Amino acid sequence: MSTTTTASPTEAKSWGGGKSPFNAEYGKVMMWYFLMSDAFTFGAFLISYGTVRFSTNGWPDPNAVFKSFPFAPEGVNAPLVFVSVMTFILIVSSVTMVLAVQAGKNMDKQGVVRNMILTIIGGIAFLSCQAWEWNHLFHEGAWWGANPFLNADGTASSTNFTNFFFTITGFHGFHVFSGVVINIIMLIMTLMDKFEQRGHYLMIEKAGLYWHFVDLVWVFVFTIFYLL
């Protein structure tokens, strides 16, 4: 942020005391380390999915499973359509989050409020889409421990597919939900002028990191479950 740092200090000097070696506040550094540990949690889920899929002879075809969308006529066959919408909702809400962080850096309260509201709407829209999809799959007979979908080659499938699907998208959805709650708290704090009083909007930046991470995880979940 500061434009006064002209000479880049050597490694020894940056750790010599008197300045922030990472040039970042404590909370932000800790948010990064939390996100790193969360990445390992999601990574463990996705790798176990991959391991089970690699160790199984057959696997359901995602295009045959995820092929409907809200208000679709019965028996519609539209693979990838609905999940594309979900993906774009999350990307757009990530963009509005960046804009909110940027507005915060400029101490632009109106910009923060506007973009936080848009981000929250995006998050709620995504959760609604996921709720619809879960409900739809449940009514098709899919749930933890129940898999009505045959393998792509027409052989009998195990319940691994639905177990992993509901566990991983559920865990991700829980993160989205937490992110929406955090964003709502940030919006309320902005409206109460908390950050104006503090003189900075660094909290928005930390909430933003979390929200981008949720988007990042969806990039992986979307690709691995729906495309591969």
Added chain:
Amino acid sequence: MSHSHGTPAEQHAAVIAEIKKVTIILSVLTIVELIIGFAMIGMTSDFLRLAAKGTIVILMMAKAFYIVAYFMHLKHEVKNLIMTIVVPLALFIWFIIAFLADGNSYKNLRNKYDRHYQEQATIKVEKKEHGAKHEGTHEVKPADAHEAPASH
């Protein structure tokens, strides 16, 4: 904001331009992924399917890079901070190779030594009727012996 100089207004404009650029890149990458995904429907060649999946994984990594580097701003952080985050994540390289190879090996060993298991994977079954869901454990049958009397 080490990546831009000038007045705050100019810096702001530069950041907004960067956000726009990254948004367009992410959208294009997603659209290309989806095009490949649609192209894969009905694709029968194993080689082409593998190539398509490999391309999708590369595009996925590119998207992850753009989100982390620009939206999460990691590219503009101090190098030491970047390293403390990225270096531990390198463990994933080993995780992915080791676990997927292990899964694959387990499948091959099982197919080799458990003939029954392997036969199950060749027997086609009828898709269950819709309706009357979640009423019993018999709704969904795993690949068990009762499913396929032909194997006895």
